[in-house]
Amino acid sequence: MNSGFDRRPGKHADLAVVAILCALSGGCTLLTPVQPWQKGTLARPEMTFGGDSLDLKNSEHVYQNREAASGGSGVGGGGCGCN
Amino acid sequence: MSFFDVKGRAGRGVAAILFVAVLAAPTHALERGSVAPPFDLDGTKGAVKLAKHQGKLVYLDFWASWCAPCRQSFGWMNEMQAKYAMQGLQVIAINVDEKRDDALRFLSSNPASFVVAFDPAGATPLSYRVMGMPTSLLIGTDGKVISEHIGFKDADKIALEEKIRLSLGISGAGK
Numbered sequence: 107m108n109s110g111f112d113r114r115p116g117k118h119a120d121l122a123v124v125a126i127l128c129a130l131s132g133g134c135t136l137l138t139p140v141q142p143w144q145k146g147t148l149a150r151p152e153m154t155f156g157g158d159s160l161d162l163k164n165s166e167h168v169y170q171n172r173e174a175a176s177g178g179s180g181v182g183g184g185g186c187g188c189n
Numbered sequence: 190m191s192f193f194d195v196k197g198r199a200g201r202g203v204a205a206i207l208f209v210a211v212l213a214a215p216t217h218a219l220e221r222g223s224v225a226p227p228f229d230l231d232g233t234k235g236a237v238k239l240a241k242h243q244g245k246l247v248y249l250d251f252w253a254s255w256c257a258p259c260r261q262s263f264g265w266m267n268e269m270q271a272k273y274a275m276q277g278l279q280v281i282a283i284n285v286d287e288k289r290d291d292a293l294r295f296l297s298s299n300p301a302s303f304v305v306a307f308d309p310a311g312a313t314p315l316s317y318r319v320m321g322m323p324t325s326l327l328i329g330t331d332g333k334v335i336s337e338h339i340g341f342k343d344a345d346k347i348a349l350e351e352k353i354r355l356s357l358g359i360s361g362a363g364k
Contacts, residue, residue: 141311141315141319142314142321143251143285143314145255146286149253149255150255
């Protein structure tokens, strides 16, 4: 009994796979990389890590509380025994 | 498994298509000796046309207010313009900021004694295939690209000035 389970794709299935892959990769042509002269927004301070000190303090606070990782980002209380 | 047959034939086809796509992408800067693409832009003191400066050695610079090395280059470009204007050097700096106000704010703290143009749409850097900020090009009196330089560091100044001197036909050491 192998009639229903013979899933060997024929020639047409191969072509269909190629056609689908081509169609999918064709969508990538809509994505153009950001050009060097278009990086004004990326160069803004808020786009860097630690660009906003208040935001950094807040996310550190949330991290310490949620992850029970008090002091993990500094020296004091980080398990160094120096406190 | 017959599915791997697909990978064999179709996979090769897809790989070939991707390879061609990568080759077709414009990843090269303008070549030496190629004609500098013309431009006609709005500037701080009226229209800025490359054709108008033909016959001069043009130092073309692409800059933006958010680009830190550009700030360093302005003082040096002022110096070069003052030093070699008589010998036929014209510095043209094309701003690529999207907002004119950002550029004007930069100019108020970094005054420029050379020609400044604005290209918020970015058509000129595209035609010159700018690969990084800042990019500068030396364009000869015949309107052809002599050399290109990406970035700006203090250490680059000597070599860049030497290129300007060579192109102007000034021999001997600078300074």
